Structures are given as C-alpha cells and as structure tokens.
Amino acid sequence: MSSQVDFGLGLRPDHYEEIVANPGRVTWFEVLSENYMVPGGRPLQWLDTLRRDYPMAMHGVSLSIGSIDPLDRGYLDALKALTERIEPLWVSDHLCFTGLRGINMHDLLPLPYTEEALDHVAERVMRVQDHLGRRLVLENVSSYVTYAASELAEWDFIAGLAERADCEILLDVNNVYVSAFNHEFDAYAFLRAMPTKRVRQFHLAGHLHKGTHIIDTHDHPIIPDVWDLYAEAVRLFPDVPTMIERDANIPPYVDLLAELDTARDIALRVARGRAPKAAE
Amino acid sequence: MSVGGPATNAGSLGDLQRAFQDYLLSGSDRLTASVHDTRKADRTTLLEVYRDGYALRLIEVLANDYPGVMAMAGPADFDYMARSYIAARPSRHPSVRWFGKDLADFLASTPPFDRSPAVAEMARFEWTLGDAFDSPDATPVGADALTALPSVAWETLSFTTLPSLHLLAFDFDVPRAWQRRDEQEPGNLAADRAEAPTSWVIWRPQLTSNFRSLAADEATMLAALMQECPFPELCECLAPSVGESGAVARAASLLRSWVEEGMIGSFRH
Ligand SMILES: [Fe+2]
Numbered sequence: 049m050s051s052q053v054d055f056g057l058g059l060r061p062d063h064y065e066e067i068v069a070n071p072g073r074v075t076w077f078e079v080l081s082e083n084y085m086v087p088g089g090r091p092l093q094w095l096d097t098l099r100r101d102y103p104m105a106m107h108g109v110s111l112s113i114g115s116i117d118p119l120d121r122g123y124l125d126a127l128k129a130l131t132e133r134i135e136p137l138w139v140s141d142h143l144c145f146t147g148l149r150g151i152n153m154h155d156l157l158p159l160p161y162t163e164e165a166l167d168h169v170a171e172r173v174m175r176v177q178d179h180l181g182r183r184l185v186l187e188n189v190s191s192y193v194t195y196a197a198s199e200l201a202e203w204d205f206i207a208g209l210a211e212r213a214d215c216e217i218l219l220d221v222n223n224v225y226v227s228a229f230n231h232e233f234d235a236y237a238f239l240r241a242m243p244t245k246r247v248r249q250f251h252l253a254g255h256l257h258k259g260t261h262i263i264d265t266h267d268h269p270i271i272p273d274v275w276d277l278y279a280e281a282v283r284l285f286p287d288v289p290t291m292i293e294r295d296a297n298i299p300p301y302v303d304l305l306a307e308l309d310t311a312r313d314i315a316l317r318v319a320r321g322r323a324p325k326a327a328e
Numbered sequence: 329m330s331v332g333g334p335a336t337n338a339g340s341l342g343d344l345q346r347a348f349q350d351y352l353l354s355g356s357d358r359l360t361a362s363v364h365d366t367r368k369a370d371r372t373t374l375l376e377v378y379r380d381g382y383a384l385r386l387i388e389v390l391a392n393d394y395p396g397v398m399a400m401a402g403p404a405d406f407d408y409m410a411r412s413y414i415a416a417r418p419s420r421h422p423s424v425r426w427f428g429k430d431l432a433d434f435l436a437s438t439p440p441f442d443r444s445p446a447v448a449e450m451a452r453f454e455w456t457l458g459d460a461f462d463s464p465d466a467t468p469v470g471a472d473a474l475t476a477l478p479s480v481a482w483e484t485l486s487f488t489t490l491p492s493l494h495l496l497a498f499d500f501d502v503p504r505a506w507q508r509r510d511e512q513e514p515g516n517l518a519a520d521r522a523e524a525p526t527s528w529v530i531w532r533p534q535l536t537s538n539f540r541s542l543a544a545d546e547a548t549m550l551a552a553l554m555q556e557c558p559f560p561e562l563c564e565c566l567a568p569s570v571g572e573s574g575a576v577a578r579a580a581s582l583l584r585s586w587v588e589e590g591m592i593g594s595f596r597h
Contacts, residue, residue, distance in 0.1 A: 088464045230374075
C-alpha cells in the first residue's frame with residue numbers, strides 16, 4: 049500500500065504505555081470519540097501526546113443516526129469540538145439506532161431495511177455532515193434479529209444510503225461475516241455490492257460463536273473465515289486502511305501488532321496477485 | 329433548519345424502535361411479532377442477545393466505576409444492585425462515563441440498599457474520585473504569588489479551589505476501606521463507622537488524584553473558602569475552635585498547607 053495510513057489499531061487505555069514503548073509499529077489509530085468527551089485529566093493528556101505521533105480517526109457509538117429522536121445537538125457540538133482537537137482522518141459511527149425518548153441503550157440496535165428508514169437516515173446523515181463540515185463514515189453493524197418489515201437487503205440499504213446521502217462506508221468485515229451467518233446471506237455478495245469508491249476503512253475483530261448464532265464480542269482473535277473474507281475485501285477495495293478492534297479480554301499491544309501483521313501479509317499477497325506478472 | 333430537527337413519531341420505524349426499547353427496558357413482548365425466527369435459532373433466543381447484552385454492558389460499566397462497592401457487596405449482591413439501578417435510572421447521556429453518577433443517591437434512598445449506608449458512602453467516594461480524574465485541568469496557585477502580596481490585600485483576599493476539588497463528609501471510614509479493596513475476597517470488605525463524622529477532601533493537583541481527611545476546623549475553613557469568603561472571615565470561622573488569638577495563625581497555616589498541596593486554583597483581592 050502506498051498511502052501512509054494503512055494498518056492501525058483501536059487506541060485503548062490499557063495500551064497507552066506499550067504504544068510509547070513500541071513506537072511506529074502502526075501508522076494510525078482509531079479512537080473512541082465518547083472516551084475523550086471529558087473535561088480534562090489523563091485521557092486528554094494521552095490523546096494529545098499520542099496524536100503528536102500518529103494520525104487518528106474518530107469512531108463514535110452514540111450518534112444514533114437511525115433513531116426517531118431528534119439529533120442530539122449537545123452531542124454533535126461535543127463531537128465537532130473533538131474534531132477540532134484531533135483533526136481526524138475521518139469521523140465514523142454506526143448505521144443503527146442506540147436509543148430513543150432520551151434514553152441511551154448503549155447498544156448498536158439494527159434498523160429495518162425499509163424505504164422509510166432509508167429516507168429518514170439519509171436526511172439525518174446530510175444534516176450531521178452539514179454540521180460537522182465533513183463527510184460521515186458509517187459502519188455496518190452485527191445484528192441478531194431479522195425484521196419482518198425489511199424490504200431491502202442490508203447491502204442495498206447501505207449502498208443506497210451512501211449514494212443518497214453522499215457519505216462513506218466503514219466496512220466491518222467481521223460484522224459482515226457475523227450477520228451473514230445470523231441472517232443466512234452470502235457474505236461475499238455483500239462485499240461485491242458495496243460501492244467501491246465509498247469504502248473508507250475496514251474493521252476486523254473476533255467474535256463468539258454460539259452454534260445457532262454468532263455474537264460480535266470483540267474479545268477473541270480473528271478467525272480464519274474472516275481472514276478469507278478480508279482477502280476478498282482487499283481485492284475488491286484496494287488501499288483502504290485496516291484496523292483491528294479489541295474491546296474485551298484485551299491482550300498485550302504486541303499481540304495485536306502480530307495479528308495486524310496477518311492483515312499486512314494478506315494485503316501484500318493480494319497486491320502481488322494483482323500486479324502484472326514479469327515476462328517469463 | 330436546526331440541526332436537531334423534529335422528532336419523528338409517525339410510521340412503522342417509530343413503532344419498531346419503541347417496541348425494541350420497551351423490550352429492553354421492561355421485557356415487553358410487542359417486538360416479538362416484528363422479528364423472524366431463523367432456521368437455526370428462534371427469535372426469543374436472538375432477542376435475548378440484545379437484552380442480556382444491555383444489562384451486562386451496563387453492569388460492567390458500574391463494576392469498573394465502583395470496585396470498592398463491589399468489594400463490599402460481592403458479585404451476587406452487586407449484580408442485583410446494578411440491575412435495580414439500571415431499571416431505575418436508565419442512561420440519558422451519550423457516554424457510559426456518566427451512567428453511574430446517581431448510584432450513591434439511589435443506594436441511599438432505595439430499599440433495601442438504604443439499610444447499608446456505608447455502601448452508599450463508598451459509592452459517593454468512588455464517583456467523586458472518578459470526577460476528579462477527568463475534571464477540567466487547572467494549575468494550582470504557588471506559594472510565591474501569595475507571599476508577594478502586600479498586607480493590605482489580605483483584608484479582602486478570597487480564593488477558589490481547583491475544579492477537581494470536592495469536600496465530602498462520611499460517617500464511615502470508606503476512604504481507608506477503599507485502599508484495602510483488593511485485599512479481601514469480594515463481599516468481605518467492610519468500612520468501620522468513624523468515631524465522629526469525618527470530612528475528606530479529594531482533588532487532582534496534576535494528573536494524579538489525591539485525598540485525605542480533614543480536621544474539623546480545617547473542614548469548616550475549607551468550606552468557607554470554597555464560598556469565596558474573604559480571609560478575615562476565614563479566620564473568624566476558626567475562632568470557636570482555637571480562640572480569637574490563635575485564629576489568624578491557624579488560618580495562615582492551613583492556607584499554606586493547601587497551597588503547598590496544590591488545592592488552591594486562584595485568588596483575588
Ligand atoms: Fe466495527
């Protein structure tokens with residue numbers, strides 16, 4: 049990959065000191081926006097310290113872009129203030145709703161894939177983009193239930209939204225795998241349906257397989273089937289930055305660096321396969 | 329157009345979201361008719377992924393914020409307490425950072441938890457420590473700035489403390505119990521009742537939070553200082569304990585120690 053921002057990790061407080069002790073092993077970090085919406089102290093001190101050495105993308109969990117509640121003005125202002133502090137590569141959140149009636153469920157709840165929901169979300173994405181003065185990047189979530197009301201495939205909903213609202217896509221390869229298993233669709237068809245130019249970032253993560261369904265837990269290493277799916281994603285969408293999410297059962301930083309090397313190897317292998325062969 | 333825009337209440341999107349939230353908050357089964365079984369799993373099992381996740385995520389947030397309460401209550405009672413709190417005070421903030429802020433009030437005012445006032449005090453102590461941890465940054469006033477003042481300035485001199493500083497009073501010795509939170513099996517930590525209610529100060533001079541107990545007259549003067557009472561009044565409030573003659577010396581000595589410990593944020597005269 050030629051771009052300077054290629055393989056990154058999620059910035060986690062457990063790793064602050066190890067990151068300083070192992071400089072330059074990633075080219076960027078993804079930070080959880082809400083963790084730094086605090087007045088002061090160590091969290092912002094670490095953020096500013098590490099930001100001097102690494103570009104960062106902001107990843108939020110509480111935009112609740114699909115909710116029927118009004119957009120939270122205070123939250124958007126805090127988000128915008130944080131963009132001014134971090135000057136992020138891009139700002140992402142999830143294609144979902146996280147609550148309504150003023151109550152935050154702190155979970156990424158799935159939307160029905162309907163024209164009504166598409167209209168609703170597209171209009172809100174455009175207002176958020178106007179407010180932030182930048183494009184929003186939205187992530188496909190893992191989901192466990194299928195709504196009777198859904199009229200569209202998830203991939204058509206996402207692709208349609210990206211075109212309609214002129215936003216970008218954070219393609220979580222593990223989430224595609226998890227939802228494909230849970231909802232019995234073809235994960236590869238999902239990838240092929242993504243509009244190439246709009247895929248801004250990849251997520252990779254581990255999950256918990258319950259036999260009848262898979263739960264997106266971010267507490268295990270990435271499984272081989274997800275690596276295979278990632279290889280297809282890299283083939284379809286070259287030069288898209290990749291990062292690994294780990295949110296529980298967090299291993300040492302160097303272990304995640306090793307997992308990230310697997311992503312590098314796959315991307316390199318795909319790139320070599322793509323390069324014109326030397327004359328024999 | 330305002331960025332917030334109107335709430336949308338009409339349509340099936342709203343119905344579905346309300347049903348989903350009601351399911352998570354109260355177990356309402358209105359959502360069940362709106363979701364499918366899969367060939368592998370029935371919809372009840374799949375919906376429970378969300379319901380279990382909702383509770384477990386917030387219980388974990390509380391366990392991280394309140395290790396001392398966990399050490400006193402033990403995992404089973406903590407789980408019951410946390411689930412009661414989650415049901416009573418659902419989150420109204422975009423960040424889980426603030427989800428636990430009402431726990432001490434909840435425990436102090438809700439049966440059966442109100443029968444364990446030491447646990448509610450532990451919750452208040454831990455929340456205040458957390459508050460100091462990421463409170464606004466400020467540089468404490470140095471001693472030099474005060475010694476340079478002309479004596480006439482002291483007649484009207486008043487102070488503010490650092491934004492991280494909190495003054496608390498406890499009937500139980502929860503700060504010392506908190507220091508032992510990792511030493512016993514969870515559930516066995518106890519906080520003794522103090523001989524008399526004791527004041528404690530929590531503050532963060534640089535990046536590391538600090539706390540200590542205060543003598544009774546020290547707490548009285550610090551409370552007055554936080555009200556921005558001028559220095560002569562701070563001396564007066566010490567008179568009942570040390571007498572008129574000793575008040576100025578005691579006030580000056582306390583003030584000097586607070587400055588040295590980095591508690592004072594600003595002064596004016
Ligand atoms: Fe993700």
